[in-house]
Amino acid sequence: MKSLYLRIYLTVVAVLLLFAAVSGWVFQRHLEQERVRVEGLVGDRTAAWGDLLQRALPGAEAPADEQAMAVRDWSQRLRLALALDDPAGQRIVATDLFLRRQAEEGARVASVKLDDGRTLWIVRPRLRPGGPVGGPGGPGGEPPGMPRREGRGGPHDELPLPFAPPGLPRGLGVVVFLSVLFAAVAAGAYPVVRRLTRRLESLKKGVERFGAGQLDHRVEVTGRDEVAAVAASFNHAAARVEALVQSNKSLLANASHELRSPLARMKMAVSMLDEVGPAQRAQLKREIETNVAELDALVEEVLLASRLDASEAVDRRERVDLLGLAAEEAARVEAEVDGPALQVQGDERLLRRALRNLLENARRYGGSEVKVEIARVAAGAELRVCDRGPGVPEAYRERIFEPFYRLPGHAEQAGGVGLGLSLVRQIAQRHGGSVRCEARPGGGSVFVFSLPLA
Structure with missing residues (x-):
């Protein structure tokens, strides 16, 4: 410097x-x-x-x-x-x-x-x-x-x-x-140059402290010139990096905890294979296959969550037929679909994953009566996934979108919440939309997935 x-x-x-x-x-x-x-x-x-x-x-x-x-x-x-x-x-x-x-x-x-x-x-x-x-x-x-x-x-x-x-x-x-x-101008230029380089030195020290592991460190932003803009950009990037690191730490810790249950079940099933009869052995094999599929899905969700955390927008955008997409995914869980044909702009693969997570969540907790409604609103398009389950208390309607959050009393339920709803919110935000949970008249829940129209 x-x-x-x-x-x-x-x-x-x-x-x-x-x-x-x-x-x-x-x-x-x-x-x-x-x-x-x-x-x-x-x-x-x-x-x-x-x-x-x-x-x-x-x-x-x-x-x-x-x-x-x-x-x-x-x-x-x-x-x-x-x-x-x-x-x-x-x-x-x-x-x-x-x-x-x-x-x-x-x-x-x-x-x-x-x-x-x-x-x-x-x-x-x-x-x-x-x-x-x-x-x-x-x-x-x-x-x-x-x-x-x-x-x-x-x-x-x-x-x-x-x-x-x-x-x-x-x-x-x-x-x-x-x-x-010359002497007057040189003397006047000295404090100006020194102040500029002093701010650059402060920025350099801040970057070094951040690089040394102090992720919560931020530099002081003074003035309105290019140096101040660089300092503000550094603070923004530092906050983003800190959030990503904290998110990855939390994701890793929760994923490690979630991996223990299927691994423990698999270990127990494998140890019992030689001690049971043919009928029970077939059942244990099916249970092992289920646990392997659960592990595979969890790893896939962790990788997708990490990729979404690393970007603020989707990598590619294309015109997606929302009604056609909903009909294809609803057929997998035998859900009803109703609404007009609407076009949205986004990544079809990610939108399909978000809708699939909502439908699987509704089938898991809402029973067999699952319905998908599509509507045009002033802000764009809304995709509503309705179920007749026990519903979500109002105090927990935001927390269920946190990674690996479970409602009280559901800690031991097979499958759990995992990253499903958290991924739905991430995908919605990357597309400039949002997702929320509401109470359904007559009982149950409604998950409202909002997207801007193409």
């Missing part, structure tokens, strides 16, 4: 790293495009200022003081950092603003060569991303068509990041921002 936790967390981290790398590349490209755009605007404006000042300043033949005074005047008017060199390269004047700005880190100084040989120096304004270029005037105020002049920029000629602390080297602001973003 730790490896799963690490895989999930490392996947989240890898996705974040990829996102940060792609975002940084896209953002850096955007900054570069913006820098080029603004650099072009600044270059055009610098050229326009140079042309303006060339027209406004005194000529090169004017006294140096007059030229210096004019440069200071235009520096104040335009709020520009200006300096002027004569044709020989000697500095005529440098304004105080020029000296201060030139001393700043990352100052970008542009030179404009005037027509008379003098050189005008202008400290470019700082770049502001996404906005107009700083300085006097506004966008479009410079004369059009002015050529861009190259300046003496440095490695810091770039747009400052609006979210980065001032003074960071080139690109470091992006790295800092993405690093903080």
Whole structure:
């Protein structure tokens, strides 16, 4: 489970790293495009200022003081950092603003060569991303068509990041921002991933405890996601397995008890075969054959009950003529059949077994007067097996469908109840139906077997 936790967390981290790398590349490209755009605007404006000042300043033949005074005047008017060199390269004047700005880190100084040989120096304004270029005037105020002049920029000629602390080297602001973003998302993803894997670990421990034999153990279901669905499915499956195991244990215990009676009778009959005459020997053989048949029927019922316990629905479905099926089985016990022809959907073999068990139970306890009635009801079809036996007290009408349950006073009766009625209920439930026991008017019992119509 730790490896799963690490895989999930490392996947989240890898996705974040990829996102940060792609975002940084896209953002850096955007900054570069913006820098080029603004650099072009600044270059055009610098050229326009140079042309303006060339027209406004005194000529090169004017006294140096007059030229210096004019440069200071235009520096104040335009709020520009200006300096002027004569044709020989000697500095005529440098304004105080020029000296201060030139001393700043990352100052970008542009030179404009005037027509008379003098050189005008202008400290470019700082770049502001996404906005107009700083300085006097506004966008479009410079004369059009002015050529861009190259300046003496440095490695810091770039747009400052609006979210980065001032003074960071080139690109470091992006790295800092993405690093903080990555750390925040990674820290936020940790408890989410840990909670998910913790629930999976709890589910794993629950499965291990169940596999170790604690069939009553269930896992906690929290949330509404796929993990909760898996936990709920496990609990459902665990409950089903526990019920099957308990049912098989009970079935095995009861079957073992039921096997003792015919085995004991067979043992006694076999031991008496050599001690009795021919007539009694024939009777003992018939009794042995009866007990063998009873054992065979009991084993068959146990196997069928186990198969029905292992499935929640029938394996195959086909259209079954309920009236024809009832007529065939009723003929075996000489019972009457009455009702319309109805079609149901199900396993004919299992439905035949259920009807046969009901008829044999009615003949065993209800005497010779057994009747089968078929009727259409709102919910489907009803098959009613009626007898004139002693009836079943209301308090026991549900318990008689339990495996190997016997009514009080019937414990020693040959044949017993066994699994017959329990199988009838299982077959009915697997077909989406039900079975119940009712009192018959005039005495006796009515077993109502309900099925949905085809």
